[in-house]
Amino acid sequence: GNSVTQMEGPVTLSEEAFLTINCTYTATGYPSLFWYVQYPGEGLQLLLKATKADDKGSNKGFEATYRKETTSFHLEKGSVQVSDSAVYFCALSDWNNAGNMLTFGGGTRLMVKP
Amino acid sequence: DAGVIQSPRHEVTEMGQEVTLRCKPISGHNSLFWYRQTMMRGLELLIYFNNNVPIDDSGMPEDRFSAKMPNASFSTLKIQPSEPRDSAVYFCASSRASGGAWEQFFGPGTRLTVL
Numbered sequence A: 001g002n003s004v005t006q007m008e009g010p011v012t013l014s015e016e017a018f019l020t021i022n023c024t025y026t027a028t029g030y031p032s033l034f035w036y037v038q039y040p041g042e043g044l045q046l047l048l049k050a051t052k053a054d055d056k057g058s059n060k061g062f063e064a065t066y067r068k069e070t071t072s073f074h075l076e077k078g079s080v081q082v083s084d085s086a087v088y089f090c091a092l093s094d095w096n097n098a099g100n101m102l103t104f105g106g107g108t109r110l111m112v113k114p
Numbered sequence B: 001d002a003g004v005i006q007s008p009r010h011e012v013t014e015m016g017q018e019v020t021l022r023c024k025p026i027s028g029h030n031s032l033f034w035y036r037q038t039m040m041r042g043l044e045l046l047i048y049f050n051n052n053v054p055i056d057d058s059g060m061p062e063d064r065f066s067a068k069m070p071n072a073s074f075s076t077l078k079i080q081p082s083e084p085r086d087s088a089v090y091f092c093a094s095s096r097a098s099g100g101a102w103e104q105f106f107g108p109g110t111r112l113t114v115l
Helices: none
Strands: A001-004 A011-016 A020-022 A022-026 A032-038 A042-049 A055-059 A062-065 A075-077 A086-093 A100-106 A109-114 B005-007 B009-012 B020-025 B031-038 B043-049 B052-054 B065-071 B073-079 B087-096 B110-114
Touching: A001 A086, A001 A100, A020 A109, A022 A032, A022 A109, A032 A062, A032 B087, A042 A062, B005 B087, B009 B020, B020 B087, B020 B110, B031 B073, B043 B065, B043 B073, B052 B065, B073 B087
Parallel strands: A011 A109, B009 B110
Antiparallel strands: A001 A022, A020 A075, A032 A042, A032 A086, A042 A055, A055 A062, A062 A075, A086 A100, A086 A109, B005 B020, B020 B073, B031 B043, B031 B087, B043 B052, B065 B073, B087 B110
């Protein structure tokens, strides 16, 4: 079956530090990959996505590249801000799934200190 | 676009009472998902619908939980009777299953507290 593994948090960084949150996946088909962000008290919002190997998704200074050879989709940002403090979820959807379910990782909490 | 709408935003009830959570998906979306989020178990998919038909309810914890989608613009998740361990944030999400990357759009959630 499909699965997504993320690094456990919390990740604590100082403002302007470089961020990497690791995500690896297992899928039976050709998945699309997503990063969602959840700010305190809110629902999940799509941050970025990639639909095929070597695609790079980017948004709000965040980037992630779909690496089929390493089955990874690591999230990066060059300079984090306090406002980036949130929980980040890696997810995949797979053609072979019945319908369009997403398989989520466990989430990684990011805390950015001023 | 109003996004996914959920009501109520907060619900406090006593053990044994019936609880009904409501969701209005984004217009034009044909898939709807109910999730539960807790600190202990993280984000769990409870059930999802395609074109108003339940496709997978294997995540529904037990018979006390039921979900319906009578039309394309409305769904309910009912818990009867409620128990303290049902306390969680319940999210509804919708998606347009028409190929490509099947992005889901989440509502703001209903925070349920069962005393």
